[in-house]
Every structure is written in C-alpha cells, then in structure tokens.
Amino acid sequence: MSPEDKTRRNVLKGSMLAAGAAAAPSFVLPALAQGERLVPFTDVPDSFQVRPVQPDTTHWQDTREISEFVTDNDDFYLVQHYGQPEIDNDTWRLRVTGMVDNELEFSLSDLMNRQTTERQIGFECGGNSQRLFHGLIGNADWRGVSLADILRQAGIQEGAKEIVFFGADLATEEIRGREVEKAFARSLSVTDAMREENMLAFEMNGEPLPHYHGKPVRLLVPGWYGVANVKWLTQIHVQSTRYMGRFMGRDYVTLKKENVGGVDRWVENSVTTMNLKSSIIRVTELGGRYSIQGFVLNDGTPLRSVEVKIDDGPWLTAEMNPDNTQYSWKLFSLDWPNPTAGEHTLVSRVTDINGNVQATQEELPEKVSYWEDFGQFTRTITI
Numbered sequence: 262m263s264p265e266d267k268t269r270r271n272v273l274k275g276s277m278l279a280a281g282a283a284a285a286p287s288f289v290l291p292a293l294a295q296g297e298r299l300v301p302f303t304d305v306p307d308s309f310q311v312r313p314v315q316p317d318t319t320h321w322q323d324t325r326e327i328s329e330f331v332t333d334n335d336d337f338y339l340v341q342h343y344g345q346p347e348i349d350n351d352t353w354r355l356r357v358t359g360m361v362d363n364e365l366e367f368s369l370s371d372l373m374n375r376q377t378t379e380r381q382i383g384f385e386c387g388g389n390s391q392r393l394f395h396g397l398i399g400n401a402d403w404r405g406v407s408l409a410d411i412l413r414q415a416g417i418q419e420g421a422k423e424i425v426f427f428g429a430d431l432a433t434e435e436i437r438g439r440e441v442e443k444a445f446a447r448s449l450s451v452t453d454a455m456r457e458e459n460m461l462a463f464e465m466n467g468e469p470l471p472h473y474h475g476k477p478v479r480l481l482v483p484g485w486y487g488v489a490n491v492k493w494l495t496q497i498h499v500q501s502t503r504y505m506g507r508f509m510g511r512d513y514v515t516l517k518k519e520n521v522g523g524v525d526r527w528v529e530n531s532v533t534t535m536n537l538k539s540s541i542i543r544v545t546e547l548g549g550r551y552s553i554q555g556f557v558l559n560d561g562t563p564l565r566s567v568e569v570k571i572d573d574g575p576w577l578t579a580e581m582n583p584d585n586t587q588y589s590w591k592l593f594s595l596d597w598p599n600p601t602a603g604e605h606t607l608v609s610r611v612t613d614i615n616g617n618v619q620a621t622q623e624e625l626p627e628k629v630s631y632w633e634d635f636g637q638f639t640r641t642i643t644i
C-alpha cells in the first residue's frame with residue numbers, strides 16, 4: 262500500500278467516525294475526529310518514515326497514527342529473517358515428531374475441524390526500539406487451536422525437555438566458514454509449550470492468516486516477544502536436549518550485566534516474555550482539549566496503574582481503555598487540560614499488580630545488545 266493510500270484510508274476512517282457519532286469515547290484511540298489534530302512530537306526527525314509493505318522487507322507502524330484497538334492485518338508490523346516462503350495451503354502439512362507416543366500429521370482442514378479458540382494477542386519484536394518509536398508492534402484477534410491439546414494427543418514421552426518449532430522459510434547461512442541450509446526455528450521448554458494460552462493460529466482478524474504473517478498456520482505464545490511466534494509452521498519436534506539455533510543462541514540474545522550470587526557478571530539470555538513497558542505514542546488536540554495516549558505491553562500480569570508525568574509535575578494516573586484484555590496491548594489516555602504554550606516533556610510508567618514498576622533508562626541493567634528496549638521513554642512536544 263502506498264503512503265498516499267494509507268493517508269487516504271486514515272482520512273476515510275476519520276470521516277466515517279465523525280459521521281457515525283460525536284460520542285466516540287475519549288479513552289479509545291479513535292481515528293482523528295473532525296477538527297482534531299495530532300500535535301507534533303519534536304523528538305521525531307523528518308527522516309522518520311514508514312515504508313509501504315513490500316515483499317520480504319520489515320514493516321513498522323507510525324505509532325502516532327495508531328487509530329484502532331485492533332491493528333489491520335496490513336498495518337501490523339512485519340519481521341522475517343529468511344524472506345517470506347510461498348506455501349500452498351492444500352499441500353501444506355504440519356508434523357509432530359520426536360519423543361512422542363504418536364507422531365502426527367495435520368492438513369489445514371484437519372486443524373480447522375478441531376475445537377478452535379479466539380484470543381486477542383498483541384506483541385512487539387524483541388528488537389523494537391525508541392529509534393523506531395516502537396513501531397514494530399501490533400494487536401490482533403487470532404483464531405486457532407490449542408497447542409497443548411495437540412501435544413497431549415501426541416503424548417510427550419518421559420525425558421522430553423524441549424519442543425522445537427520449525428518454519429518453512431530456509432536460508433543458507435555461513436557458519437564457521439561452511440554454508441549450511443537452515444530453517445527459521447525457535448524452541449520452548451515442555452512446561453512453557455504446555456501453557457493453555459498457546460495457540461496454532463490460522464485466522465487473523467477474521468481472515469485466513471495472511472501470507473506475510475505466516476500462512477497457513479503460525480505459533481502464538483501470548484505474553485512473549487514476537488520472535489517466539491513462529492510463522493509458516495511445518496514441524497513441531499520434541500527432544501531431550503536444548504535446541505541451539507541462531508534465534509535461540511546467537512540472535513535475540515540480550516547481553517547484560519547482572520549480579521550472579523554476589524558477583525557482577527555479563528549474562529546472556531534468549532528473549533522470552535515481554536518486559537513491563539509503556540510508551541506515549543500520540544498527543545491529540547480538539548478545540549483546545551489535549552489528550553496524551555499510549556500503549557502497554559507485558560507478559561500478561563494484570564496491571565495496577567499507568568501514570569504520566571508532564572515536565573517536572575507529579576505522576577498522574579491515566580485511564581485504561583476498557584477494551585484491554587490480558588494478552589492484548591493495553592491502551593491508555595490522559596486528558597491534559599490547558600497546557601501552556603512551548604516545549605514540554607512527557608513520560609509514562611506502568612506498574613503491575615505485583616508492584617513491579619517500569620524502569621527508567623538509568624535503572625535498566627548495563628546492556629550491550631539492543632534487544633529488550635523497555636525503559637521509560639521520554640517524549641518532547643511543542644504546544
């Protein structure tokens with residue numbers, strides 16, 4: 262879709278909303294109502310651009326333009342490391358192999374004929390960052406089947422530890438001077454894989470899973486960074502050893518300083534559950550009324566509060582969008598009456614019910630890799 266199309270569509274969304282009702286609730290992030298405008302952030306450089314969706318490339322959102330609780334399939338960010346493989350839904354099969362009592366094979370209709378569940382799941386790439394204004398993000402309604410049911414049907418054998426999920430996308434990687442063909446793959450421990458929330462999804466927002474999002478079936482691990490959600494899934498393999506692939510052991514690996522039993526050590530971890538994070542994404546103005554809006558992502562732990570600080574003022578409690586669900590993204594907004602003209606700083610922080618507070622940038626552990634960028638994000642804006 263060209264940027265022009267996208268703009269036109271947003272205009273359409275806006276005018277539909279304005280025609281529909283003046284009573285659009287302020288806590289949803291609605292498309293801009295008539296007369297409403299986005300207040301420009303001064304931290305977004307002119308060079309920041311959202312490219313249209315193109316084959317095999319990464320796509321991110323302009324988070325200032327998030328206008329729906331559920332992200333359109335075409336707007337939902339895209340990341341794929343080995344390109345986007347062509348798959349024929351009719352000949353596609355999913356196999357379950359390895360340490361199981363019954364090896365299984367499913368066609369797409371086999372899966373669609375099982376009991377299905379629907380779940381809202383929002384996630385971001387583990388490499389999402391302030392540099393992209395957190396645009397590697399999306400929130401959708403997914404339908405699919407329970408992963409745990411399939412694993413129970415296969416019968417995981419004693420001694421099994423890890424479950425590997427292979428995609429159909431392959432690439433030749435040079436590893437220690439040798440060229441080898443590898444598939445994209447990620448693994449979960451048996452315990453993590455058996456969580457009842459995990460699903461094998463074949464529908465996104467009521468449509469068959471789109472090609473770019475991993476058709477016909479992808480894994481979804483609610484509460485985890487996007488890399489766990491293996492697209493173009495073809496094989497689930499149960500084994501007794503750790504799976505050591507690029508996306509478990511070399512990439513999506515955070516290197517940070519941690520206290521290990523009294524000793525400061527540089528520690529590497531594969532990215533897993535999403536850290537507690539909020540970010541302000543847009544400020545709108547309508548007839549002199551200002552509203553500050555943003556999102557939260559985390560591992561699904563219920564939240565206690567989201568607060569916003571304007572300049573050096575107190576932390577103010579934001580209003581949560583009533584559409585939020587446990588694994589969706591969580592949108593919030595705060596009315597900002599009568600801001601003074603000039604430059605302002607805005608920052609948000611989220612606290613969960615266990616009292617964990619989103620860290621400031623300074624409180625984050627010393628970190629080398631850019632994975633897991635979840636510190637408080639200070640924005641600047643001119644009124």
Ligand SMILES: Nc1nc2c(c(=O)[nH]1)N[C@H]1C(S)=C(S)[C@@H](COP(=O)(O)O)O[C@H]1N2
Nearest residue numbers: 338339340341342386428445487488491492
């Ligand atoms: N088969 C396969 N699955 C994959 C990937 C990939 O490269 N190949 N990328 C992962 C990463 S890093 C992310 S962030 C999410 C992105 O999912 P989306 O493109 O549908 O937003 O897919 C994950 N699943």
Ligand SMILES: [Mo]
Nearest residue numbers: 340386387488
């Ligand atoms: Mo990612």
